[in-house]
Amino acid sequence: MKFWNRSFIFLALSLVLVLAGCGTKSNSAGSSASDNTASSTTETSTDDAAQKKLEIKTSFYPMYEFTRHVAGDLANVENLVPAGMEPHDWEPTAQDMAKLTEADVLVYNGAGLESWVGQALDSATGSNLKAIEASQGIDIMEGSEEEGHSHSHGDEAHADDHDHDHGEEAHSEEEHDHEHGEHAHEEHSHDESGHVHNHGGLDPHVWLSPQLAIQEVRNIEKGLSEVAPEYKEQFKANADAYVTELEALDNEFTEGLKDSKRKDFITQHAAFGYLAKQYGLTQVPIAGLSPDQEPSPAQMADIVQFAKENNVKTIFFETLVSSKVADTIAKEIGAKTDVLNPIEGLTEEELAAGNDYVRVMRSNLEALKTALNE
Structure with missing residues (x-):
């Protein structure tokens, strides 16, 4: 009898363990399904966000x-x-x-x-x-x-003021x-x-x-x-x-340009009026607002005269249009040319080199500092 009781208890315990194992598997499967549902929800949320x-x-x-x-x-x-x-x-x-x-x-x-x-x-x-x-x-x-x-020697000559x-x-x-x-x-x-x-x-x-x-x-x-x-x-x-x-860029321009020896600079077209006004400079454009505008012979002569009278040593040109006018004036007065970029667009090469607005503006600042202190 005692043997039968022990056998019964053993079988009962075995059944409990089996059932517990099934429950564990069931819970595990449920957990996995829950995880899958959560993952699916996360992916859906990510897709929705995109x-x-x-x-x-x-x-x-x-x-x-x-x-x-x-x-x-x-x-x-x-x-x-x-x-x-x-x-x-x-x-x-x-x-x-x-x-x-x-x-x-x-x-x-x-x-x-x-x-x-x-x-x-x-x-x-x-x-x-x-x-x-x-x-x-x-x-x-x-x-x-x-x-x-x-172009005169004062700010009153420039419409951009x-x-x-x-x-x-x-x-x-x-x-x-x-x-x-x-x-x-x-x-x-x-x-x-x-x-x-x-x-x-x-x-x-x-x-x-x-x-x-x-x-x-x-x-x-x-x-x-x-x-x-x-x-x-x-x-x-x-x-x-x-x-x-x-x-920070504005502060760099303020500090970098405030003690310049000269205040005027010659540029290819009239793109720098706001910059000049902000930092107490005067742009002297070869042409007007359009970068591809060809200056007349009278305009060319006027710029050459201004450059000679004011001992200008740098004529600025830009990257997206021809530099031939700036080259001609520089050759006439024995000056050099340099880039002052209006940032109307960057070339593929500039973008590939990691250039952006702030970086190009800093290059413009360095070019201006050099030209205004020659």
């Missing part, structure tokens, strides 16, 4: 550079103007227009540089495209295509509002062909002043925060970090 990335197009290099710093990894940012191409006369292709129609955001400089923007926004009506004008609220200076005709209010008064009486969502955009005047014209010769090169570049970055931050308010804090943190870099 799908929520903003698709942003930018009009040319500085807008791309500023935007990618603000957007960080929350957006796919693509520049429309190809590397190495001068943006003043660039026009979007049908393929570019298709990209814009599919994009969430277009970031552009404004102030008359991108003559195609008005028509592009009109063509994108009905899409979800939101436009951000980076120069909004900045006092835009007037620039004249005839700036190269005469006059501010122009970049508001409702900056445009002609024929104005069109482009509304995309809640955003009102730059007003443009159109001819019969639909092309946007820049009345008054506004100088768009605001990004060449680090202080104004900061304002453009903040405008981009504000615009992106309105488009995707759920990312507002991230956009602000990204913008704050980049603004810190730009503030």
Whole structure:
């Protein structure tokens, strides 16, 4: 009897252990399924996050550079103007227009540089495209295509020292509002062909002043925060970090240029008015606002005379257009040439070398320091 009881107890214990083992396996399987579900949920969340990335197009290099710093990894940012191409006369292709129609955001400089923007926004009506004008609220200076005709020794000779209010008064009486969502955009005047014209010769090169570049970055931050308010804090943190870099750059320019022996410099076209004004300098452009404008013989003679009278030893040219005019003047007066980059676009080689806005601006500073202290 005792043997039977012991056998019964043994069998009962064995059954408990078997059942416990099954339970363990069952729990293990359940845990594995739970893990798989969690993994699947994580992957879905990751996919959703990837799908929520903003698709942003930018009009040319500085807008791309500023935007990618603000957007960080929350957006796919693509520049429309190809590397190495001068943006003043660039026009979007049908393929570019298709990209814009599919994009969430277009970031552009404004102030008359991108003559195609008005028509592009009109063509994108009905899409979800939101436009951000980076120069909004900045006092835009007037620039004249005839700036190269005469140069005196004082600031009064240069049109780039006059501010122009970049508001409702900056445009002609024929104005069109482009509304995309809640955003009102730059007003443009159109001819019969639909092309946007820049009345008054506004100088768009605001990004060449680090202080104004900061304002453009903040405008981009504000615009992106309105488009995707759920990312507002991230956009602000990204913008704050980049603004810190730009503030350091501004300090470097202030300190590097304040004790220069001379204050005037000759440059290929009138792109550096904002920079000159910010740091107490005077640009003497060979030509006007358009980089490919050919100076007249009278303009050439005037520049040569100015250079000789003021013992100018450096004539600045830029990378995206021919340097032949600068070379001719330098040869005439026995000066050298050097690059002062308006950063309207970087070449493939410059990008491959790791150049960016801040790095090129520092190169510009060193070039100016050398030329102004010769």
